[in-house]
Amino acid sequence: MSASNDTLLPARRPALDGARRLGAGLRRALLRAVPTVLGIVILNFLLLQLVPGDAADVLAGESGAATAETMAMMRRHFGLDLPVWQQLANYLNHLAHFSLGFSPRFNMPVLDLIWSRLPNTLLLMGSALGLALVFGIACGAIMATWAHRWPDRVLGVLSLLLYSTPGFWLGLMAVVLFSVHLGWLPSDGALTVGATLSGWDLVLDRLRHALLPTLALAGVFMAIYARLTRAAMLEAQSQDYVRTAVAKGLHPLRIQLRHVLRNALLPVTTVAGMHLGNLLGGAVVVETVFAWPGLGRLALEAIQGRDYAVALGVLLLSSFMVIFANLLVDLLHAWLDPRIQA
């Protein structure tokens, strides 16, 4: 029955199947994401409640002095005298209107502040993730192909070293070598200050500034993906379908790439999705090292300035980003792997 169907619609069936799987996967992933989002929002609200002092205290501190009556008035104005559950309702209401509050320190709505810093962080994270995936998977594939021989051992030692070194320290040492002693690359910032560049020069300038932070951020993840790819490929190499491919007389390189590596990519993408939060955490430190004007440095500045609305806003939005990215990974899996069913 199915065979005749296959001959009737040879090209369209897999595509249709893929679309249906994708739809089912999307439904499932959304159902899973909704409670997590709610949980994150409530966790953030609770953290905001735990903060010593409230917005009225902050404003009073900023203005220098306030009487008890003004404080009470401000509390009433901001709804801070309401019971906790009503404050939660207000918080949710504000969130539903895309409002994360106002930052007295930066004198801007929190959301605008975050939007202005987000592109830089996304650029840094995206390039670091891409670099880590490409090099990590390539190293892992080399290690698995020559398992227990010298390429495996050398790369194994290197990846273990990279895995054990703090990224921010690597970045600092790279600054000493490449910026201070060799003078090849700039040590901080995202653009040359005061330069009026355009076209290719601008792109080149951005790349030169992004290179060291990207490497510092990508290092650890490169090592993780290399080790993971190696393990997953060794696992796949012992499967029956690989023996079949060998018996068919396929070229070893083709077996490694098309049969082994492709199946080993599934766990790597899962872990890459799971590590997005860590990547963001690493970005906080790396951005500080390189004075990169991104979200992480914003969070740190906010925390050091006791501007909790901004800090928690960054935490909330980055959690959403992680959930969204995991949703994409789920969809990718549903599309890649026909065995994953609704």
Place this chain on the structure above:
Amino acid sequence: MKTHELTAHAGARPAAPPWWRRAAPVHGAASSPGHVRPGAAALRRFLRNPAAAAGALALLAIALLALAAPALYPGDPLDMVAEPLLWPGQDAHYWLGTDALGRDLAAGIAHGARASLLIGLAAAAVGLSLGTVAGACAGYFGGRVDAALGRVMELCQATPSFLFMLVVVAIAPPTVGVIALAIGAMSWPTVARLARAEFRALRERDFVLAARSLGYGHGRIIFREILPNALPPLIVAASVMVAQAILMESALSFLGCGDPNRVSWGSLIGSGREMLRTAWYLTAIPGGAIAVAVLALNMVGDGLNEALDPRLEGRP
């Protein structure tokens, strides 16, 4: 004899157990399988692995340094003791040099080892106990408990752990306890996932059935019967968790969000960074210390993984 020891020598089982539950191969002709405990065999395999032994040795040296720090370098390591910015080797008494305020870097490294190891161990203890209890309950009871735990784990996974720690440390005072709790609270899902898988696989086994039919309570079955059999992957996870906690703490104190009254390797890097262009050794040396400690822990973790996995025995 406990029930789980009984089943270790039982006959044919329906499915092959995972590697860590298979009887370990025995070394030497003189010993018979009945007399060598798997733990002893694993320990011997561990010590015969050069990388793992080197890692254990380095770890031991760091632990000794941490313990001996008050005797070797008495007084507060934050005190000014010598001329500022001595390079390493310039003065034999301050062989690692001094920083911009004339503080002895060697004393800082020794005292920093205390802070780093303490937080690493405390955070791993918090994460391990939380994760083991949560994972054990989820795996053992299944059903709603399992589903609820899955939700909480997803929540933890979606929260960027380092940002969360920064916020926590900003709200609560950055003491060792708070930092360890924050790191532990973010790292338990890894352990919980491992423990859950183990307990799910083990709860239907004969020895658990036997324990249940003897009328043992859930607590006793979980902790006395199943847990000893589920330990190997958790032991491996523990060494990696200590390493991760040390890295996290170093990043936190590098940013100046750690305990301000304690020297740690991260805070040494943070203060050395201000002199990066002229006195880069102030940054390089504490970072090297972190790398050595974390590398040692990771090598011990890899060694434990191989030692507890008899499948790898005899491979090149």
